[in-house]
Amino acid sequence: MEKQALITAMKTSISEVLETMFFLPLEYASNTDPERCWSLEEDEILASKLNFSGPFSGHFVFLIPASLALSLSASFLGCDEELVTRDHVIETVKEIINMIAGSTFGNYDNSRVFNLDIPKIVSLGEFEEHGSDAGEVIFIAINTLENHLALRMVMTG
Amino acid sequence: MAFNVLIVDDSLPMRSVIKRAIRASGFSVGQVFEASSGREALKLLRNEWLDLVLTDYNMPDMNGLELIGEMKNDELLRTMPAVMITTESSRQRMEEFIEQGAAGYIKKPFTPEEIREKLNRIMGKTEDGEASLNNGDEDLDF
Numbered sequence: 001m002e003k004q005a006l007i008t009a010m011k012t013s014i015s016e017v018l019e020t021m022f023f024l025p026l027e028y029a030s031n032t033d034p035e036r037c038w039s040l041e042e043d044e045i046l047a048s049k050l051n052f053s054g055p056f057s058g059h060f061v062f063l064i065p066a067s068l069a070l071s072l073s074a075s076f077l078g079c080d081e082e083l084v085t086r087d088h089v090i091e092t093v094k095e096i097i098n099m100i101a102g103s104t105f106g107n108y109d110n111s112r113v114f115n116l117d118i119p120k121i122v123s124l125g126e127f128e129e130h131g132s133d134a135g136e137v138i139f140i141a142i143n144t145l146e147n148h149l150a151l152r153m154v155m156t157g
Numbered sequence: 158m159a160f161n162v163l164i165v166d167d168s169l170p171m172r173s174v175i176k177r178a179i180r181a182s183g184f185s186v187g188q189v190f191e192a193s194s195g196r197e198a199l200k201l202l203r204n205e206w207l208d209l210v211l212t213d214y215n216m217p218d219m220n221g222l223e224l225i226g227e228m229k230n231d232e233l234l235r236t237m238p239a240v241m242i243t244t245e246s247s248r249q250r251m252e253e254f255i256e257q258g259a260a261g262y263i264k265k266p267f268t269p270e271e272i273r274e275k276l277n278r279i280m281g282k283t284e285d286g287e288a289s290l291n292n293g294d295e296d297l298d299f
Contacts, residue, residue: 016266017265017266020266020267020268021174021265021266021267073170076170076171076173076174077169077170077173077174078173078174078177087169088169088170091168091169091170091171092168092170094168095168095170095171098215098244098265099244099265099266101244102243102244102245102246102264102265103244103246103264103265103266105246105247106245106246106247106264107246110246110247110248111247111248111249112247113247113249113250114247116215116244116245118215118217
């Protein structure tokens with residue numbers, strides 16, 4: 001697999017999903033360390049994970065501050081933030097990683113079939129743990145308005 | 158003619174977005190029903206007057222293709238168009254959707270304009286809302 005082609009596909013997909021469906025202006029950052037994105041002690045960060053298999057296997061992890069996730073969830077639901085529940089926020093974050101993952105593989109090579117699992121929310125501890133998996137890692141940091149997001153892809157086989 | 162639509166997705170936020178996108182698209186929509194699973198969808202399909210189903214593919218218990226399979230095995234539901242709304246994007250998977258009975262598919266992320274164009278074509282209408290001569294299953298850009 002070509003790493004650069006995957007990075008391009010991931011960035012295109014992030015833009016398609018967040019700009020098309022959430023009207024969120026984005027900028028890609030050059031840092032590759034989650035600890036430089038947020039103050040992990042102060043900000044609540046939600047992490048969603050999606051496993052995939054196909055010509056190669058692995059997983060995506062999407063990181064987003066809970067405050068921004070709440071705002072995106074309200075936008076998705078078309079209601080005020082006060083009416084958004086924790087479950088709505090979690091469903092929205094899971095849907096975002098689902099769309100980004102599907103779109104990434106379509107943009108990378110739509111002649112090959114990748115199977116996507118059902119996304120789930122994981123703890124940041126689990127995120128760190130999976131960061132040490134053997135395999136190729138791509139980390140993309142994204143700046144938006146006053147927030148930061150990140151997408152990591154780990155290819156394990 | 159306004160079409161009654163059933164949206165099937167296990168994610169409430171996604172059902173909400175699809176519903177608002179259909180309404181914003183200008184597609185001629187009447188009542189919109191929602192189901193959070195394939196089983197709930199089948200119950201609604203047998204009890205409500207519906208014209209079109211929009212279903213997610215990747216759902217727990219019964220996926221979108223299994224739902225379409227159940228519809229094809231039901232004498233009353235087999236002719237009702239079902240459109241897959243999906244994050245899947247390989248050509249092979251899209252061909253599989255059509256071969257197994259989907260009337261078309263819409264890839265996520267989508268815009269209201271894409272929804273209007275696809276649904277008008279599937280329901281046999283032109284962009285200006287007039288009924289077209291073809292039956293809607295030709296010329297879809299799969």
